Amino acid sequence: MTLETVSAPAAQWSLCAGCHQPIYEKRSLRTLRVCPACGAYARLSAPERIEQIFDAGSARPIAAAGVIEDPLGFSDSRPYPERLRSARERTGLPDAVVCVRASIAGHPLVAAIMDFRFLGGSLGCATGESLAAAAEEALRERVPFLVVTASGGARMQEGALSLMQMAKVTQTISDLGRAGILTCTLITDPTYGGVAASFATQTDVILAERGAHVGFAGPRVIEQTIGQELPAGFQTAEFLFERGLVDEVVPRPALRGALGRLLAAASPQAPMPRPRGLGPAPVIGRADLLPERDPWEVVRLARDIGRPTALDYAGLLLEGFVELHGDRLSGECRAIVGGLGRFQGRPVMLIGHQKGHDAAELKARNFGMPTPAGYRKAGRLMRLADRLGVPVVTLIDTPGAYPGIEAERDGQAWAIADDLRVMAGLSVPVIAVVTGEGGSGGALALALADRVYVMENSVYSVISPEGCASILWKDAASAPQAARSLRIDPRALLLQGIADGVVREPAGGAHQDRAAAAGLLRDTLAAVLVELSSLDAGRRRRERGERFRAFGAFSAGTSRKGGVA
Template identity: 55%
Template sequence: MAETMLTRGTPEAHRPHWVLCPGCQAVVYRRRMAGADGVCPQCGRYSALSAPERLALLADPDTLEPLDFELPDSDPLSFVDQRPYLERIAAARDATALREAVLCARMRIGGTPAIVAAMDFRFMGGSLSLAVGEMITLAAETALAERAPLVIVTASGGVRMQEGVVGLLQMVKTAQALQQLNEAAVATVCLVTDPTYGGVAASFALLGDVIVAEPGARLGFAGPRVIQETIRERLPDGFQTAEFLLERGFIDQVWPRSALRDRLGRLLSLATRSRSDAYTEPVKQVAVREPATLEQRPAWDAVRAARDIARPTTSDYLRMILDDFEELCGDRVGGDCPAIIGGLGRLGGDPIIIIGHEKGHTPTELTAHRYGMPAPAGYRKAGRLMRLAAKWGLPVVTLVDTPGAHPGLEAEQQGQASAIAENLRLMSTLPVPVVTVVTGEGCSGGALAIAVADRLLVLENGFYTVISPEGCAAILWRERSAAPEAAQALRIDARSLLEMGVADGVIPEPPGGAGADPVHAASLLREAIRYELAELTTLDPAGLIAARRDRYRHFDGSTDRRAGRAADLVTASFRRNS
């Protein structure tokens, strides 16, 4: 006979040799299914893992140490339905060999110490009870005491009804526990598994710094049956699945089960600022600081070169300049704009947060990425990643290449101006180094929204301006054909930007431009960023913020402003050392 949900708690010696896949109904040899970590080899459907199986899956070999939190039995309402509540708990314990619906442990994941709390749906539907809330909270407090990242694996139908409002209030207790970790800058990751509903979804499951999910995992506050019966409408295909939520910006990534330990380990090593010893090459300055050493040429030439479809995009640069990268998606409000991408990576072995405009090369890619013109969700995603950088103490690097913010009706309805304004305020007060590079075109507030930086560099063929030359020509010259004259008048080219003190340096490009030799261009970009970060990371947060504010408070476009850069560093260093 094949194994079913009813036989999951059976001792190993008495368990059947075959299991029935609930997806394709194939009968699969149990050891084969176990070897695939519960993923059906026939249809790829994910079967639920028990909490012990989940902990074993995530832990590095020989590092798993259970955390046995002592908790008294609780029946706050003396609840009885068809049977007493305490009898139901006893039956769940017999069936699962667990004390409650969550199991906690100390372990290493990819070499990084972590505290993990894994929920088990077999125990009364993984419901949130007084005991479960207390164990999640104790796990968080242990992570706080040890300064170790907290990983929570969710699987729940919601709050346990038999505990009434006592169970309901566990939502607040667990939310407070994660907020304490947030205030203490301790990393938190939530792994959503199928299913995660109700009070768990509406509390700790969606409060992690990073939220990832297994393929097909369902997550929501109300279940689809309740929703459908309430609104009397057919729900969209894939409703509340991980893929559905990723597209709408509520989670960061969907990871296959086979890659969980590796990718989670990489993420945690970045979150804990673990440096790779493999990268010890010296840092050299490649950016040009003196305008006189740059060729003087028509500004319109820079515009045409910056718009060359062959130029590397942000995604191209990420592949070439980073030693590791984990993309993080979504604004956690309801969108994930494809015109801005970002995430965690290593630059020369050091963890950073990197964010940039994305265009693409082909007509299909350009359309998919909205020609690099972000909607409000893109700016809110960028802001979320910057706040994460501030919490984790990681430098921020932004790559600017946009014709401007998206000018559509939908963008205005979603608060385009508000999203840009919030980023300007946020970036002005980030307590970590910020380096911006204009890699192509940088137009209007759409560029500035991710470019409030301690250092601003421009690629030799990049440009930076308040409005596109064509837009300026149409308004002031009343002819778009006057765009070359407008570009010259606006002084948008790299040499002019360096002369005015807008740019701190110009990164040379290979002969023929970055598109002619993307690898060489990426190498120069990488070195230029590393040089700036090496200087900035020696400064304290207060000094960084003070110098950044001074940069914009006193900027007047004069060449004298360039000389103020050294003074800013001296002032910041004095504040740090005094």
């Protein structure tokens, strides 16, 4: 088989399935079969996808494996072997998937591209065997694995053997995950049934082409079996993105760029360069080097709306940051952001609370108060970082976890607890930085780290000063007094050993010069990542456990982790 198996168009014009306007064939090819009138997407064949996505000339076929073609001797209105012959003649393909070794923006990978033209992209023995063999090739070569889905589901003519392909391919995807190899799905229209319910939704990163339909049961099956009519927009990529089930919805012309950025962000690690050590040290490690300040004044600075957000820092610290979305369960929480990017040539997973710089963004981000979906998203990204061997950096700036009815209904406490358990067991370096407010368990959920730093104008507390004042003083106006009693400022946090160091800020605060603040944080992270990366995973986990085990315990001769000095 060659990859140049697209036959010449039978007609010079075609009709758009969306607006029914005629489209000249050459123009349709130039626009990647996106209607210039209404923007509707026509389905692409596997060879067309290969031409669109991969570097020119880089795709080399992986030979299809031999399998039993008609295991059941199946026949409906036509014998199954006859249907196979007809599909092969019409498409020029041996089955419903084409597997290749290729590259995107110079990054090598193995890819499996499904083709809906071949019996509806159905998953049969030959399809499953080719997908599994391609995943095993990615494992041998230790390169990322991409699957482009387009399928109506399992192939009925092969009976229960088609179901077994779901398990077979899922198993090989799991093998890649355990080996620390990135896996990615590009969902295209349509992706249903056994494909959606197995490997398509089990990869590390799920991108969906704009407008793609995906689900277990298709609309016709739902309507015919239980009589329900689906609402408009149901089972679309956009619908699923809002429910936290896909990482990103990407327009067709942007797919190649999106995949290239993802591969670049997760590509193998380069040695971490040692910091140059020019200028004053960015971290203050001794409390006596910090002036005593009114904690309430620090609270006001920590809450300044101009302070850099997690996304600001991502843009200033990382190259090629790729934000990932969704908890793969129930929703997308915009109060926590996270994704992969390259820090001084090395991939890192950055996760942080996100507030905003104006009223509209603050409201959209829930004022930086995450829901359970946000904490589940953070946990998902931490697990991905651990599988890929990528350090985790968390940026903390939240008044606390969202205390609403919906959050309690959806298991807020369970979500926070799971993040703590995940962080305790991570094998990769973990660095947490409080960049603004560190409020209660909502902050701690991202702060069980090897090293914990606080910015010079940040606070970290069991409760907000206002909350403490309302409960203990019975008067929220006593918040300044509560702040002083809680000892939540950087100097006090350093004395208690809660902070390993205080990161300097530009004169007047990080909000006065975001770029300079990011530079000081960059120097801090660079030095600590070199230190932590020199330790083996077992020692990192052990020392992380010892760090938190010591808090509050009495130790003669020292008060570092025992309480007030």
